[in-house]
Structures are given as C-alpha cells and as structure tokens.
Amino acid sequence: MPAGDASNILIQIAPLVLIVAVFYFLMIRPQQKRMKDHQNMITNLKRGDNVVLSSGLIGKIVRVEDKEVGVEIAQGVTVKVVRGMIAEVRAKGEPAAANDAKN
Incomplete structure (x- = not known):
C-alpha cells in the first residue's frame, strides 16, 4: 500500500472525527451536566x-x-x-x- 493511500484515508476520516468531537462538546456534555445538576437539586430538596x-x-x-x-x-x-x-x-x-x- 503506497503512503499516499494512508494519508488519503486519514483525510477522509478526519471530518467525521471532528463532527463527533463537536457534537460531544456542544450537545452531549452540556446535557449530562444539566442532568447531574437536576439530580443534585432533587436530592437536596x-x-x-x-x-x-x-x-x-x-x-x-x-x-x-x-x-x-x-x-x-x-x-x-x-x-x-x-x-x-x-x-x-x-x-x-x-x-x-x-x-x-x-x-
């Protein structure tokens, strides 16, 4: 396998990895924090x-x-x-x- 094929595959996968990272930091992580804060509020009533x-x-x-x-x-x-x-x-x-x- 030539070196050009490996870098070509990496270039194709990089946007997918970037999209997953953006979704995690902008959507999943804040939602988990809100759930944790709500649970803490509920237990401290x-x-x-x-x-x-x-x-x-x-x-x-x-x-x-x-x-x-x-x-x-x-x-x-x-x-x-x-x-x-x-x-x-x-x-x-x-x-x-x-x-x-x-x-």
Whole structure:
C-alpha cells in the first residue's frame, strides 16, 4: 500500500472525527451536566423550599418522602408530586430545626 493511500484515508476520516468531537462538546456534555445538576437539586430538596413543577405550578414543599414530595399549591391544598417532576427550586427553605426554634 503506497503512503499516499494512508494519508488519503486519514483525510477522509478526519471530518467525521471532528463532527463527533463537536457534537460531544456542544450537545452531549452540556446535557449530562444539566442532568447531574437536576439530580443534585432533587436530592437536596427540603421542607419549606419554593418549587416550580414541570407543569408550571408553583408551590411550597411541606413533606419530603423517598420518591415523592408533598407540595402545597394553595392554602390547605397539598398534592403529591414525583420528585423528578420538579423543574426548579426558587427559594431555599430554612432547616426544620430553625423553623421549630422560632415557634
């Protein structure tokens, strides 16, 4: 095989490798970072946090369980929500001990 054939194959493969690298750094890696940040947010939920659900509802967490949280969406109206459906934490609540000390 002449040396020209090897360099010709390399020149043909280089754009494909470049495209894969660009996709990784511009699409895959940022998505993985967002998923990691969301998972971290979900695991750190606590009572008193104001949250936005993926449906657009805004409420306050009143109960935290393993897979679900209780969200108060209106005075006296509490709904159970799967943790993964929480899109954003707007305002962090105070630790439960600090709330008990005030009362």
